[in-house]
Amino acid sequence: MSWRKEERRAERGYHHGNLKEALLQAALGLIAEKGAAGFTFADAARMAGVSAAAPYRHFRDRDELLSSIAQRGFEQFEARLTAAWDDGRPDTVTAFERVGRAYLAFAREEPAFYNAMFESGLPVDANAALQAASERAFNVIRAAAERLAALAPPGAPRPPAMMMALHIWSMAHGVASLFSRGDAARRKLPMSPDELLEAEVLIYLRGLGFPTERRPQAKSAEPPPVPPEAPSGSGVPPGGPWGKPK
Numbered sequence: 164m165s166w167r168k169e170e171r172r173a174e175r176g177y178h179h180g181n182l183k184e185a186l187l188q189a190a191l192g193l194i195a196e197k198g199a200a201g202f203t204f205a206d207a208a209r210m211a212g213v214s215a216a217a218p219y220r221h222f223r224d225r226d227e228l229l230s231s232i233a234q235r236g237f238e239q240f241e242a243r244l245t246a247a248w249d250d251g252r253p254d255t256v257t258a259f260e261r262v263g264r265a266y267l268a269f270a271r272e273e274p275a276f277y278n279a280m281f282e283s284g285l286p287v288d289a290n291a292a293l294q295a296a297s298e299r300a301f302n303v304i305r306a307a308a309e310r311l312a313a314l315a316p317p318g319a320p321r322p323p324a325m326m327m328a329l330h331i332w333s334m335a336h337g338v339a340s341l342f343s344r345g346d347a348a349r350r351k352l353p354m355s356p357d358e359l360l361e362a363e364v365l366i367y368l369r370g371l372g373f374p375t376e377r378r379p380q381a382k383s384a385e386p387p388p389v390p391p392e393a394p395s396g397s398g399v400p401p402g403g404p405w406g407k408p409k
Contacts, residue, residue: 183221185211187235190228195275199229199283229283230290236276237296243269244303255310256368256375262307263335263360270339271356277343281336304328314373322371334363 189210193202204225205215222228247265251258270277280297287294308328315321342356352359368375 182211182213182217185213186218186221186228187232190232191275191279194232194278199278204228226285227290229279229285230293232276233279233283233285234290234293234296236273236280237293237300239273239276240269240280241296241300241303244300248303248307251307251310255307255314259307259311259364260361262304263331263364264357266335267339267342267356267360270343274343277339301328301332304332311368311373314368316372316374319372330367331364334367335360338363 186207190202190207193206193210204218204222207225207228208215208218211217218228222231243265244262247261248258249261285293287297305324305328308331309324312321312324312327338356338360342352354362365375
């Protein structure tokens with residue numbers, strides 16, 4: 164049987180015109196299973212149900228396939244961070260905390276994209292489209308860092324926004340990587356990823372002398388009514404079934 168017949172038989176697994184997308188999805192599945200370094204170009208072709216020669220119609224090599232996945236990941240990453248930042252509303256600190264949570268959520272919910280973006284070993288500057296997508300995502304963090312830098316108290320030295328962005332990105336990436344490892348030997352941590360990152364950032368900002376208070380909640384015109392104490396012997400602890408607040 165000729166190789167051309169083999170190729171036609173293998174390529175029945177995808178719809179005409181969808182080969183590129185089928186390869187991207189196959190590679191994403193392999194990254195989720197084995198990591199960005201754990202599969203070959205031929206593995207992606209096999210997973211997509213096509214011949215080993217078919218991927219060359221759309222990608223020069225495995226690195227170009229990985230670059231396309233990483234670029235798509237950075238584009239989705241940028242959209243998530245931008246939505247979380249929401250131009251710093253309602254206040255800079257609250258909005259920045261949302262960015263941190265969005266960062267961790269993306270790493271948790273899109274591990275294959277995140278792996279391709281940060282752990283594939285690809286030189287970002289070798290692909291102009293990938294580099295541009297990466298810069299746009301990082302610029303969301305940098306823009307937020309510029310707002311944070313503007314909170315520097317009068318008379319205090321104002322740190323460079325780029326330095327702050329790099330520091331905070333390092334914190335977020337460290338926490339994301341720490342919690343993304345499915346290693347049974349990993350130290351059990353007494354807090355969630357979100358709590359750990361929030362504590363790190365607040366300590367960092369306070370160390371720089373920055374105010375970290377959020378915008379106060381609007382006060383109601385009248386104080387809420389105080390519930391009456393339960394009668395003695397009723398079996399209900401003071402303050403309701405949850406007990407008196409501490």
